[in-house]
Amino acid sequence: MADEKFPEIQGGGSLILAWQVRNKKVLVVGGGEVAAGRILNLLNADAKVILISPRDGLNPEVAYRIERGQVTYHDKLFEPSDLDDPAITMVMTAVDDPEASTRIWKLCKEKRIAANIADVPPECDFYFGSVHRDGPLQIMVSTNGNGPKMANIVRRRIAATLPPNIGEAIAKVGALRKKLRVLAPGDEQGPKRMKWYVLSRKLA
Ligand SMILES: C[C@@]1(CC(=O)O)C2=NC(=C\c3[nH]c(c(CCC(=O)O)c3CC(=O)O)Cc3[nH]c(c(CC(=O)O)c3CCC(=O)O)/C=C3\N/C(=C\2)[C@@H](CCC(=O)O)[C@]3(C)CC(=O)O)/[C@H]1CCC(=O)O
Numbered sequence: 411m412a413d414e415k416f417p418e419i420q421g422g423g424s425l426i427l428a429w430q431v432r433n434k435k436v437l438v439v440g441g442g443e444v445a446a447g448r449i450l451n452l453l454n455a456d457a458k459v460i461l462i463s464p465r466d467g468l469n470p471e472v473a474y475r476i477e478r479g480q481v482t483y484h485d486k487l488f489e490p491s492d493l494d495d496p497a498i499t500m501v502m503t504a505v506d507d508p509e510a511s512t513r514i515w516k517l518c519k520e521k522r523i524a525a526n527i528a529d530v531p532p533e534c535d536f537y538f539g540s541v542h543r544d545g546p547l548q549i550m551v552s553t554n555g556n557g558p559k560m561a562n563i564v565r566r567r568i569a570a571t572l573p574p575n576i577g578e579a580i581a582k583v584g585a586l587r588k589k590l591r592v593l594a595p596g597d598e599q600g601p602k603r604m605k606w607y608v609l610s611r612k613l614a
Pocket residue numbers: 447448526527528529530531534536537538539540541551552553554555556557558559561562565
């Protein structure tokens with residue numbers, strides 16, 4: 411019997427998380443336009459990006475990242491031994507070769523490495539979404555594979571409703587909360603901390 415006190419389950423969604431990849435190795439296969447977007451998102455999350463792609467198919471943005479030393483680059487086609495490093499926590503492929511994509515996916519599954527095979531939903535442990543970024547604020551919109559272009563439209567609409575200084579305001583709240591943890595570290599000071607938090611929000 412449905413109980414109105416508790417939320418109804420709406421299956422078929424994704425578990426939306428803020429995955430911490432800071433200083434973790436993420437392998438990106440392919441260096442085209444789609445890879446450029448993946449690499450930007452990974453670098454914005456401070457991941458150590460390892461890129462495998464022949465130089466002749468590189469997108470200008472990807473070439474720029476390589477030139478700047480922002481990624482560790484290997485000028486070659488993917489080989490199974492590229493997955494041998496046990497420190498690789500995630501793999502993302504964005505290649506124009508569906509057979510190679512599927513081979514990489516199967517190898518990732520054997521090794522139990524989380525993978526995103528761009529545009530092949532059944533071969534994704536996680537999907538990408540459309541991301542808005544303003545300082546510490548990130549908003550990701552997912553349509554769960556129904557309409558990536560719609561995700562882009564919804565994300566732009568949401569972003570347009572936000573105050574222009576919202577990222578800065580959140581950064582200030584973050585700085586105040588950090589100070590507060592030093593000033594009032596104990597659990598018993600929790601309620602006090604909440605008052606501080608409300609005050610800090612007014613000040614931001
Ligand atoms: C959000 C975004 C993030 C990103 O990729 O960074 C993203 N796709 C974006 C754009 C986009 N992708 C495609 C077009 C062409 C027009 C069109 O088809 O509409 C456009 C539009 C464009 O380029 O403007 C083609 C496409 N994409 C997928 C399929 C396969 C299928 O649907 O079966 C096909 C058909 C391929 C074919 O038929 O050949 C699948 C996926 N694409 C996803 C993410 C995941 C679901 C996210 C969600 O639904 O919320 C998922 C499931 C897996 C994944 O790739 O992670 C990014 C917008 C970012 C932004 O601009 O803000």
